[in-house]
Amino acid sequence: MSDTEVPVAPVEPARRRVAPFVVLAVVVVLAAFFVVLATSSSGPKDKVGIVDSPLLGRVAPTVRSTTLDGVPFDLARRKGSWVVINFFNSTCGPCRAEHPELVKFSEQQQGFGDSGAELYTMLQINNDIDAVNKFFSDNGGDWPIVRDDDGTTNVAFGVALVPETFIVNPDGVVVLRWAGEIDSDMLSRLVQQQRDIYEAT
Amino acid sequence: MLAEGVNGLFGHSALIIGLAASVFGAGALATATLLKDQRLVRAVQGYVWVALIGAVLAVVVMERALITRDWSIAYVQKVGSPDTPPLFNFTALWSALEGSILLWLLLLAMYTSIVARRYKARMADPLVAWALVTMLVVTAFFFFLALGPTDAFQAGGVPDFAKCCKGPNPLLQNHILVLFHPPILYLGYVGFTVPFAFAIGALVTGRVGEGWLVETRRWALFAWGFLTVGIVLGSWWSYEVLGWGGVWAWDPVENASFLPWLTGTAYIHSVMVQERRGMLRVWNLSLLVATFSLTILGTFLTRSGVVNSVHAFSDSTIGPYLLGAFGVIVAVSLGLIAWRGDRLRSPGAIDSPISREGAFLANNVLFTLFAFVVLLGTVFPLIVEAKDNRQIAVGSPFFDTMAAPIGIVLLFLMAVAPVLPWRKASTELLRTRLFWPAWCGAGALVLAVLLGATGLQPLLAFTFAGFAGGSAMRQLVLATRRQGYRGLLGRTNGGMVVHLGVILIAVGLTASNSYTRAGEFTMNKGDTVQFAGHSFQLNDVVDFTAPNRVGIKALVAIDGGQAYAPAISKYTAQGMDVGTPSVKTGLRYDIYLTLENGSKPSTGLAKVKIFIKPLIVWIWVGGLLCGFGTLLAAFPGKHRRRPTDPVSAPVPLEETVDV
């Protein structure tokens, strides 16, 4: 009964004429409201899989940072190779769970030599560096880990919930965004798919 | 009984007995009233008691299961843990949906039996009987929920301690207010069932005159008082636990408790118009229906997962049932109102907008508008999603923008309405009566500006708050001068105490929203920083461990005095980080410290955020005054107007205090 037209009804002596319309309006509004509530979806809205991003088809945002080894990192300089960026946080369960798959993927791509995709881990802001180092030394993974101490990269890629994985083509254009856990087969397949599309054009 | 343990068995049995008792009770009473069978009517008392026993037993058994850590029950696995501290293990009952429904059920059964007992002698009166039938039907619905969709006693299987039994959400186990806030809020929520039931009784019997109001007025008042105190306690909890220094975030769960408060507040004002003038009958019935159905709707919105909230500690499949209940309540009530429409025609007329009833009317328009805005904002994302399949958000900036002007106008009404006579006011009278209250408002403004307050909206709010405070004080001073301490009793005077409480809350909210200052400092052990005229020295950063959590805390001495210890804890079972602020409370402002991520005991480094939050304490005091004023209002005043005094007589110009 949120409808503010209701107060008109009781204070209107000529209810004979006005009341039916007021009642009708109230009933219609309430019925519509009811339908909206009844049809609204509930439950988690987080999606795992290929998701949309305003970046798709555009040159990737500028990423200038350093890796944990202290080496400067500039995404624009990676042009010419396929780049896979995995957004990661050492405290996130799914990130830890997918890690062995990334190790597998990295080994696979290294097998292709220079044409293999380069894998980078992008940290979240405030991620404890010691914890990250410890996790990688315990669980393997020799690819560069890039810091994002001011959060710019995470914001620029619109990453809120890690893990997320982006594929960037040799022109530096973002071609795919994957939200949630991924396995090595799927990732290789997606990279290959993009490669085919890229080479066809 | 092989499938379920003794607690599950007892719990289910209690619920089944309660369900049966309330269904039979409702059926018997309805039949008896239709057939005018007095013997059967008397038998209903027994059913009500059995239903109450069922509800009490269910809660007791669940508490027993929680305390004895009976892992055979799924709910205990969900909210219990081997090492939850006793207090929070006790409150774990209402830390998830299933147990909350049990608490709701218990309070509802209590209200039902109080109604049954209080009106025992008058159960032959069809109006009372139908009211009790309504209460029993609602009780039966909640017994049904507790047995089916939200079965708290479901068998849990063998607990896998690696995954289960982690205890309540960490946010629900780090402050004592968890013990008070939910039950008191629920007392208010559930309490509005009683006036609703009487409204239904009035509609069914067609006795829609003013008789039923007398019954419901005090019930509505009590429910309103509990709801108010419950909401304020909830804000306090949020302030003390959530760690961002705010008391109100327009979160869907907060809105869900605020909506019935708004319509309930509108009701306890407009009901006076009906009592005095016999008007607004449909309107008052609608407000009661709205209030009750909004409690159900709010529960649906926040518990079904259709809107996301920081307070929604569980999702479930209860949604369709609650939505169905909401639909049935609204449809039945509207149908009844339409059916009785001919009898609802009110005879009176309001002579002038500048009168007490005119002010109440304006009050109702504003409160209803406020409720409409809050409801619209809360469900608007759902509407957009249904229409365009887009996800949008409507958040605090929207509600703040809308609430500020409405609140300021309401404060103005609060200032003017208490001095208005019924029927009609002359300019002369307004000029005289409002003179000193208006100067109170001017004084508040001057004081605020001298203390450095700026901005049009906050200054208007302070002015009208002072004005409204002056009006309320004027009424109280006149009444106590005449009657001594008894001048504080009665609806009008108690109401003025409540007004003072609401004014304090409004001032506290305005000041803390407008003038909070915050600074973030990275300090090494031993460092001192200056902020807002205070010095903060970081004495130490230390690790600490408790049975269910580990964490770090910083010891920060304010002005070289006592050390305050904001902390971050990791609840080991849930793996969840929870910040715990530390607050130095003051009459003028609170100093609110939080520890931010990135602090490390090993390096002696701490990131501390300091908030200076003005007048926060006024909100808690205001809440207390609201509760106290409600109590005062529930006592009858000394000079009750004789009901046979003509109300249509001209109002004398001199003070008419006890209206």
Added chain:
Amino acid sequence: MSSAANLKRWPGWVLLFLVVACFLAYGTAKDAGPLTPEQRVEEITKHIACPVCDGETVYESANPASAAIRAEVKAQVAAGLRSDDEIVAYVVQQFGEQTQLLPKASGFDALVWMLPAAALVCAGVGLFFAFRRWKRNADAIPDDDDRAMVEKALAAEVNLDGS
């Protein structure tokens, strides 16, 4: 007494309005100064919903995503190239519409702003007509029969009360 009564006539009220007007004007004018960068960051982050946590703003939230957005907003405010609205728009563009807490005032979303205004207007118009009608009907003066009826009804009500 008479002087007090006189005071409550126009002189006292005029003085009151003067005082209020002066202080309101002074207090409002003093507000005009620019916001500090911290205040701007606070304002902006309060207008952005945390993209992952339910029902919290970026200002409140402790989530890493919110921390990143806070840092980004801080950097952009410090750079001074974008206005508050543009910064909000930038973040919303990256994270989706559901992070924008202030609904748009265009398209279908504008309804959330317009419906309350429409409701207020409806209520106002309704009340206006109601008062006009009441005024017309107000000539009916209760006669003795009416008073007797009221008395009876009220007496019954007192009995109902059980007190």
